[in-house]
Amino acid sequence: MPAFADLEALNAWLEARCLDCQERLQHIELARSIAEVHASERPHLMVAGRPFDGFVEQTRRVPPACLIQFEGNRYSVPASFANRPVSLRVYPDRLRIIAEGQVLCVHDRIITRSHGVPGRTVYDWRHYLAVIQRKPGALRNGAPFTELPAAFRTLQDQLLRRPGGDREMAEILALVLQHDEQAVLCAVELALEDGVATRTHVLNTLHRLIDATRTVVPRLDAPQALVPEHEPCADTGRYDILRRDSRHAS
Secondary structure: OOOOOOHHHHHHHHHHHHHHHHHHOEOOOOOOEHHHHHHHHHHHOOOOOOOOOOOEEEEEEOOOOOEEEEOOEEEEOOHHHOOOEEEEEEOOOEEEEEEOOEEEEEEEOOOOOOOOOOOOEEOOHHHHHHHHHHOOOHHHHOHHHHHOOHHHHHHHHHHOOOOOHHHHHHHHHHHHHOOOHHHHHHHHHHHHHHOOOOHHHHHHHHHHHHHHHHOOOOOOOOOHHHOOOOOOOOOOHHHHHHHHOHHHOO
16 A cells, blocks of 8 residues: 555545546446446536534543543643643544534544654643733743744744743733734734834834724726716816805805
8 A cells, every 4th residue: 555644645545546446447237347337327417415524522621731532642721721620522634622612622632553652742832811811920941832933932032031021021911812813923924123122112003004904995896877077177277266266256
């Protein structure tokens, strides 16, 4: 059997093999290939419904470290659900964690065939934003925050050199909970370009970006019926006529 890098590569190979077999193999009863018979039957087939949501469900309790273990690997869960029960839905390629009728997070499933390989830990730094609000010092050595975007890491390196910089960095990261992450990241990049790496400057830049997005008015193209036949022209002489007219003097 050939080796495959991931499940998608395996499925692509299987699909190609199936199509090849359909072209080569003959139907048992009809003197045609399976592909030809399938093409003739396709117009009469029922419309497929929604895809089958196939998963294996397990009930887990989130430990204080906010990491759920599965198949020797650990996956992070939002810190607000620590010490609470959640539902772990196992798919062939992903893990979906559900609680209170909502999807908390989705992780790509790690599949390893060797038992000698140590387990991996998959962090999502967004899951620990509530923790650093209480303990901003966790930013310095916290494993989840080693995977921050480059702009956040650069800002963190500058802020942690100052007294109280960990608290300031925690407040900047908390903006992701209230605003779009890409907008916050853009505001941080602009602040770094300006050479003013402070929470106040990042916040002001973010508000300017948000206000600029809100005030953008889309261009409206008027229908052909509303286009004027004669374009108006600027004629300042009209004001002189009004001045000379005694009826408008008062």
